[in-house]
Amino acid sequence: xxxxxxxxxxxxxxxxxxxxxxxxxxxxxxxxxxxxxxxxxxxxxxxxxxxxxxxxxxxxxxxxxxxxxxxxxxxxxxxxxxxxxxxxxxxxxxxxxxxxxxxxxxxxxxxxxxxxxxxxxxxxx
Numbered sequence: 001x002x003x004x005x006x007x008x009x010x011x012x013x014x015x016x017x018x019x020x021x022x023x024x025x026x027x028x029x030x031x032x033x034x035x036x037x038x039x040x041x042x043x044x045x046x047x048x049x050x051x052x053x054x055x056x057x058x059x060x061x062x063x064x065x066x067x068x069x070x071x072x073x074x075x076x077x078x079x080x081x082x083x084x085x086x087x088x089x090x091x092x093x094x095x096x097x098x099x100x101x102x103x104x105x106x107x108x109x110x111x112x113x114x115x116x117x118x119x120x121x122x123x124x125x
Contacts, residue, residue: 007039007047011056012111019050021109025076027069060088062116070103070119082107088114 012018016030019038023030030040037049042063065073074096077084083092084107091106091114102120109115 004045006045007049009037010048010050010059010061010111010113011053012038012050013052015050015052018109018111019048022048022050022115025073025080025082025115026063027072027076056111058112058114060114060116062118064121065117065119067103067119070117073117074105077105077107088116 010018010022015038016033019030019040022028023040026040026042028040028042030038032038037051040048040050042048048061074084083094084096084105085091085093086095086097086105087093088106091108096103096105100118100120100122102118104116104118106114106116
């Protein structure tokens with residue numbers, strides 16, 4: 001079996017509010033806390049474990065999506081009035097990019113993390 005990322009901890013000022021926010025935007029479910037985490041199951045191999053923290057650095061989380069998932073996530077971001085943009089340094093220009101034979105966009109959450117959604121991976125064989 002190839003090595004897979006199983007879960008990662010996402011520090012947040014309010015773990016449950018942050019878990020609900022990302023679950024809502026990504027079309028996932030949030031079913032409540034598990035232990036002291038607020039987990040959001042992204043797929044069969046990855047869970048985002050939101051956890052409260054007073055201080056933390058901004059992190060970058062990038063997700064590969066199908067064209068249909070991309071369109072749905074982008075629409076939910078727009079519907080919620082969340083600023084988004086075409087690049088890591090232009091996260092509020094209201095545009096998407098067409099890099100690497102696909103599409104992509106970035107947005108920030110209230111915790112200062114940068115979230116990226118792309119339709120084609122940057123690294124290819």
